[in-house]
Amino acid sequence: MKRLIALLLFLFFSTFAQAQDDIYNLENSKEFAAYLLESGQYKSAINEYERVVFMAPNDLEQSVLLLKSYRLAEDYEQGIIKASALFPNLIEMPKEHSIEFSKSLMSLRSWDRANNFWDGSKTLAQDDKVLLKTTVEIFEGDFQKAQKQLSSIQDSLNILGANYRSIIDQGLNGKRKSPFVAGFLSTAVPGLGKVYTGDWKDAIVSLIFTGGMAFQAVRNFNKHGINDYRPWVYTTIGTGFYLGNILGSVKSAKDKNRKKINLLQHEASDYFNSYY
Numbered sequence: 001m002k003r004l005i006a007l008l009l010f011l012f013f014s015t016f017a018q019a020q021d022d023i024y025n026l027e028n029s030k031e032f033a034a035y036l037l038e039s040g041q042y043k044s045a046i047n048e049y050e051r052v053v054f055m056a057p058n059d060l061e062q063s064v065l066l067l068k069s070y071r072l073a074e075d076y077e078q079g080i081i082k083a084s085a086l087f088p089n090l091i092e093m094p095k096e097h098s099i100e101f102s103k104s105l106m107s108l109r110s111w112d113r114a115n116n117f118w119d120g121s122k123t124l125a126q127d128d129k130v131l132l133k134t135t136v137e138i139f140e141g142d143f144q145k146a147q148k149q150l151s152s153i154q155d156s157l158n159i160l161g162a163n164y165r166s167i168i169d170q171g172l173n174g175k176r177k178s179p180f181v182a183g184f185l186s187t188a189v190p191g192l193g194k195v196y197t198g199d200w201k202d203a204i205v206s207l208i209f210t211g212g213m214a215f216q217a218v219r220n221f222n223k224h225g226i227n228d229y230r231p232w233v234y235t236t237i238g239t240g241f242y243l244g245n246i247l248g249s250v251k252s253a254k255d256k257n258r259k260k261i262n263l264l265q266h267e268a269s270d271y272f273n274s275y276y
Contacts, residue, residue: 026055030062037065042073053086060094067100073121076104098124099276102132111136121123127153131160131275138164138268141261143171160275167264167271174260177253189241193249197256206245215236 033048049066056062063086077090082085083101093101098121105114114136118129131152136145149166153161177197186193191207194200211232220231 011137024200026052029055030238033062033065037069037072040061040072042069045069046073046075060097060154064096064100067097067104068160071100071104071107074107076108077102090117091122092125093121095125096125097126106139109139111140113257123184127155127158131164134161134164135268135272136251136268138167138171139265141171143168147172148158151168160271164268167268167275171261171264177256178251179250182249182253183246187245188250192253193246197252199252202252206241206248210238210241213241 020035029048029052033045033052034043036045036048044185046066049062049069053059053066067079067083069247070076070082072187080101081094083088083097083104087097090101099115102114102117105117115133118124118132121129124132128150134146134149139145146164150161150164150168153163182193182196185196186206189207190210191203191205194203194206217231217234217238218232223239224230
């Protein structure tokens with residue numbers, strides 16, 4: 001009887017141990033890591049992919065997913081360090097890994113490191129390098145440099161290149177609000193510069209406050225004369241509103257232009273992420 005019980009216990013624990021081994025085998029670990037990545041649990045995905053890559057160091061598909069996990073977790077520097085550990089000679093890193101590495105550098109806005117890497121890379125095609133560098137110029141808002149960079153692309157039918165041409169054209173030739181005109185208009189008539197930029201509510205407020213202070217100043221000068229402090233108080237406040245109205249109109253024009261550029265940059269980012 002004791003032998004039977006001992007045998008049953010042995011079989012039970014052996015089966016349990018085998019089941020535990022199955023849970024943590026390579027294929028199951030890959031599936032679990034993929035689940036964590038797809039469900040947005042990027043920090044946990046990093047830990048799981050680290051284990052997977054340790055078990056299968058030559059599996060390039062898994063190592064690129066590890067770099068992707070670092071990037072999506074916004075742990076860019078660690079992702080860069082990991083790439084350097086996996087591929088000591090970075091310029092020979094496979095293309096997919098090079099793209100992930102590039103995305104982390106771009107997320108850090110580390111343009112010098114990115115450009116140096118692209119110039120030296122032996123696995124990125126020349127057109128990929130052109131597109132990556134064009135992306136940087138668009139993100140920096142320098143559409144002239146972006147246009148010049150993109151002109152060297154070899155595949156004129158490249159879809160990302162075509163989308164970038166449209167964005168660059170809008171960046172160079174799209175309608176802009178002139179800060180000078182906005183300031184000049186508000187100098188002539190308080191609030192008119194903000195009407196020009198489309199900020200109607202602010203325009204009305206500027207006109208009412210500046211006009212109201214001017215009216216009170218004139219009224220008090222007529223009533224109390226120039227030697228009384230009251231008209232000068234209204235004059236000082238009114239002057240502040242007047243100058244603020246001019247500066248505010250200039251800023252409003254710049255903000256409108258900045259918003260248009262931001263929209264173009266977001267559009268470029270969407271195209272970039274769809275392509276790479």
